[in-house]
Amino acid sequence: MKVLATIYKEFLTLVRDPGGMAMIFLMPVILVTVMSLVQDAPFRDYTQFKFDILCINEDHDSLGTWLEKSLAASGSFHLVKDNQGKAFTREEAIKLVNDGKYKALVYVPKDATTKISKRTAVVVQTLMAGFGVTDKPKVIPNETVEIQLVFDPVIQTNLKQALLFAVQQIVASTENKLLMDRFSEQIKTVTGSVDSSLAAADLSKMVTVTEQKKSLGFDNLAINSVQHNVPAWTMFAMFFIVFPLAGNFIKEREDGSLLRLRLIAGSQFHFIAGKFLFYLIICLLQFVLMMGVGLYLLPLLGLPKLVIGDKLLYIGVAALSISLAATAFGLLVATAFRTHHQALSFGSVSVVILAAMGGVWVPVYILPHAMQVISGLSPLSWGLELCNDIFLRTTPFSQLLPHISKLLIFATACLGLSYYFHNRRILR
């Protein structure tokens, strides 16, 4: 009864504080929405973007033409070949890239196809000579063809790698094609006919590599801005409960309300329990609200829908564990510090540090090794990993237990310390 009365008292206090309500519910919604929108681009697969790149094809033959067509067909690049009908020179193009006007330049030198053709002819003739059907080539050319790529200095490594890989793949494919063409010609010269299927053979597609997603239980599942930011900033918002909880607690201590309760026999446990349970409920509501943002609001803004899997019970256990840890941490800060200013300064800075350590800003796997080790000490990291395990990895419950246990041990330790600090403060 006393606990329920305290929960009701806290409810009335909160609903009469529009600023507090906004901080608890509105700010996290704005935070998670803005962060998901802002970080959408860096999280996206680069094939989803179309970058303007310059292309100078001085070859005007198979290799250059095939490279142009393939890059254009990839969907990732928009090829710019001239400026209002006037072709760029190599020097002009390099300057434009250096100036940041374009992300990259692909330069195919003159006679590139001819040079490759000569070399493939020699390779094929050498092979055929091994069968005794032709003479060995008299001259072996050693010319190489250099396709040059120039990048904007500020371009991200991912995009650089993507273009480099695409060009290398197209060149390899062209080399194969030229080789097969030359083989066909040689066979025709020797036998007078050629099997048409040989010319049609595409060596580049002998082995295909595909990602198997269905075996995990979800289709087309990958970490994206929503999938990272919604759970990450939900953790942040939940641990930021330290702000209203400690603020409210210390304000009541400073304005004398807590003294009234201290003067009432046996009220302390019920009061603390009621306050703790109220903010625990708030944390759970924040979790539900944030998930709702990921499921319903963000898709309306053109972002992917949050995938939460189908294990609602696991999600409930995770939400409760994280809420317990966050609320207990808030209570610890509320009881450990004497003044409003001390508690709120420490509380906010500590949550920001724990969030940075825990991979809220950037996923832990891209942090340096030392930071990855340190990250394991942050309760926000445990909560985030717990969410990822449930949402993305379909991990069995037994494998969730280490994260849940860590959160519960953290909560118990915080509550124990809160009890110690509170008692030390009320009984001197």
Place this chain on the structure above:
Amino acid sequence: MAAILIDHVVKEYKGADRPAVNGLVLTINQGEIYGLLGPNGAGKSTTVMMICGLLLPDSGTISVFGVNPSTDGSVVRSKIGVATQEIALFPSLTAMENLNYLARIYGLKPDKNKIEALVDRFGLKAKAHKQVSSYSGGMKRRLNLIASVLHDPELLILDEPTAGVDVQSRTMIIEYLQEMNAKGMTIIYSSHILEEAERLCHRVGIINEGRLLEEGTTADLLVKYHTDSLEEVFLSVSGRSIKS
């Protein structure tokens, strides 16, 4: 029978240059209104906190209705009500919400009629459903007093209960205390408003630097110090220099 026995109690705060309470010996009888008088920093509030069991004495013993508050603080606190100098209420709640909540925390089933009668008695009915933050100082003091007596305590301790209130509020509070005392409630009245103490208290004790310097009925003290003013007695006992 003694309601409170304080025997050679010493309490010193860390870092202080002298004890806040220094060998205090005091007896307060059941059914009396005892005025605990002294300048700022005399040790009145520390004494009150030790009586409630919220501060532990360094040495000496305290007994409240035969119970040691240092070891059985909860038992003692169930028998006493304290109207602190600070307005110990929840400002974002209304008067009714404050009193209903505190009644539940006292372990009582909120008695709507009793609460409404008290609110009416102290002239708060018109604003009973307004948030306490909108109240005047006098209204807050009156509500603070109601919050202290919700559980019908045997002992009521008042620490500067009329500080900063208007004459009407002060009169209302004094009359209520006299009425409660007539029904058997023991009252400790800690104040530096000496006319009130003179008007209300059966006995007064003047403490300074944590010691009881003088004690007796107002009439006895006036005779002893050959004056007609308790203020003169107070100044003679506690000195004329300003205390910190």
